[in-house]
Amino acid sequence: MRVESSTLMAAIFLDVPWAVVLILLPLAGALVCFISPAVAKSVVLLTVFANTVSVAGLAWQVMENGVYRHAVGGWGAPLGIDLYADGLSLLMLLMTALVGLAVSVYSTAYFDQPQAARFWPLWLLLLTALNALFLAADIFNIYVTLELMGLSAVALSALSGGKDALGGAMRYLLATLLGSLLFLFGVALLYHGFGSVDIIILGQRIVASPIVWAALALITAGLTLKTALFPLHFWLPPAHASAPAPVSAVLSALVVKASFYILLRLWLEFFAPLGVEDIGTLLGLLGAAAVLWGSVQALRQSRLKLLVAYSTVAQIGYLFLAFPLAVGSNVTAWNAVACLALSHALAKAAMFLVAGNLLRFGGHDRIADLDRVVQRLPLTVAAFALAGMSIMGLPPSGGFVGKWLLLEAALIQGRWDLAAVMMIGGLMAAGYVFKVLGFAFTQANIPQKSKAVPATMEWAALLLAVAAVLLGFLAVPLLALVGMGMPFGSSEVGP
């Protein structure tokens, strides 16, 4: 009897269209939060929790039935809106769900009333956009969700309302609009040239032609701008540093990854098979420059939030190092990207939440004045240290696994220059992480007025950091999940 009921449960669980739930649920949540702010807090917590369950459900479906494809409303391609989920989508959804959960819990304690009422609906709207983006099966829907994501992200970054925040948000707005516009031009060219916006159909039809090169240039330019790849990173540090801590966490952990995901997806499906090694090399070079420049800038900062923001610029560089390394049948480089992206999301979100805690605690984020914070906020400093381990790429952590795989790919290809960049980047990362930790241990007796930090905020940061470290032991199942539907397999067709 029990066996039967459990199999029945399993059948129901497998039957639910989780992908649709993943889009409608946060959207409905956003509307409820907008209409009645009084219940917003519980609605958000419920939504992000259900969101995590839905990702698990979808992952199970994909593992049972293979790659997931759903025609919304019964309209199939090429007319209707299709949803698509393979291992790569699942990775991004999982990342969003985990970071979203922690950030939401953190935000319940972080925001005071007037800000909270604006934060909750925008955040759930952003979550909707992210989920829809990772599930979109065609490039036009990707454009729509990208725009939605960009606008809600800009609104969120302006939330604290100061002069810095508005200035940062304005730059961010212009950058994100320009990026989306370039992307839209690319989409239009591809649609014009090949008569479809569906990724898989386009992937079959695309042949090397001037239209494709133009589209490739536009799409790559637009998306690297939105991903803040060096030298197009100028908008990121002010926007991320001036936003409220939970918003910075979401922006750095998820939003820049979303545009990276699109670039990666289109690269794998459209462009890599055409043999555009030069563009890959260029992306790799820019990535290397980003690692070095971002790390140097991070080292020079005297404010914690700016340091963490520049660290994001550097860490994004690592993701782009994989493009030249994945030439040929090298899945290792893409696996490295999967590990690095997820571990960076967890660790960087943790770091921004830590920065929020310290800002709340001492009323400032000057690194040199963090004296004795180790004793007074041990959990927060532990979170920073653990997240830092992953960012530096020291074992055991998800960052280490990613770095190991990327280094392996670089050495197999004989790319000593990129290997050197990774090593130097890792050491500089250690430099800026320990710059903070070193001051946290010192014992100068500065009588500072300090405000209590709620335990929720400390634990949310710590759990994210612990997850980034534990990822170091979970690489095998993670890569098995990411490999569902062989999203990286198409690179084997390449030259």
Added chain:
Amino acid sequence: MIWNTWLPLLMVASSLLPGLVIFGLAEERLRLRTALNLLGAVAKLVLVGWMLWGVYNGQHYETRLPLLPDLELVLRAGPLSLLFVTLSAVLWLLTTIYAIGYLEGSPHRSRFFGFFSLCVTATVGVAMSGNLITFLLFYELLTLSTYPLIVHRGTEEARRAGHSYLIYTLCGGATLLLGTVWLYTLTGSLEFTPRGFIHTVGEEHRLALVIIFILMIGGLGVKAALVPLHGWLPRAMVAPAPVSALLHAVAVVKAGAFGIVRVVYEVFGVERAAILGLTGPLAVVAAVTIIYGSLRALFQDDLKRRLAFSTVSQVSYIVLGVAIVGPVATIGGVVHLVHQGLMKITLFFCAGNVAETLGIHKISEMNGVGRRMPWTMAAFTVGALGMIGAPPIAGFISKWYLGQGALEVGQNWVVLVLAGSSLLNAAYFLPILHRAWFLEPPANWPHEHDFGNKETAWTLLLPPVITACLALVAGLLAAAPFSPLEWAQLISRREFYQP
């Protein structure tokens, strides 16, 4: 037996779990913290005893967990692992007792003991690693868990020392990582294998192998304090005495030296390394380190700094034993891993006692200390004489085997190095002994603590007396079963020079 696959993991967990719990304890939970510390340390010792007996009788203990596609986290208890694990477990228990006494009443003890346990966890992990990636994992963990111990006092000087420690060790870790990944791309394996696993690599990669060797030894040499990579060690002396003791005798420097043993014997294979022309230069580096460390020690007036330079010198005996390439010298080097640990920890305990009880930090203030603290200085004397190489203390056995091993393979110059080093050791230790025993004590000690009619607290006195006795016994009963020397011979038979 199912147990055998989990015992190595349990060994690591026996210090990790207490450590994690201790982090969460409030500062004033003294009893619970002490109980947890001792429980972990004793549990580890019991496990060590069990596994020593098992390995002696041919049992196989191995834990494997998936870490990366095609790479596993491997913890294995072989004879060489157990030598280092035993040393760590015994000295951890003693250092814990010592630290409880030493830190009594000082702040942040939960943090201290938490990281202390993590540090031992990492050391035991280093010892039991069954492949290079596992080794690397614990090696870096050791770096990270030692840092908070070095900066524990929170002074500006401590912050600087921690900073310099990190620069050295993280760069070392990076080169080790690079070498490891490179080796992996050439061999497709990282498993420690008796007599090495690089024979699969073709002759065309000869240069690559040489560079990998340099990268790895360079990375390990930072922790082993090979000249010119030793700069962090004397500076790290700002740490509390139990930390220095553990750093110098077991954890950090030994992890480096142990790693060199592993890389030479079980990654490259010593014959293969010799063919590649790598052991000769390594021997020279070791010899230079031995002499240089001793020379620098000669001119230090700060007691801990003199001991630190002495460590620089002594740890390279292990490397020298490895690089001479011969079974007897190998035994000398490997056994020195234990002997140096016992003697050096004794010396550091004693230095800590003198500083804590009388406020003496400089050698020039040590006149007549032997009369005020006879037990402490007796232990110190045993340690110092052992370092010089006086029979029947353990240090003599190491030097004897090293010298004989060098002569056996015709490397006579090594004997000169050993003799010179012994002379220098005598030159910097004997004056201390002379001052302590034969000169008149001053009217007032710099900063005396009152321990009633005892010479110092028993928690501070017991550990050095025990380690001094162990150093003496290890030398006297070197031929007895389960002595370090016998065990080193077992290692040499089973892992290094199989017929």
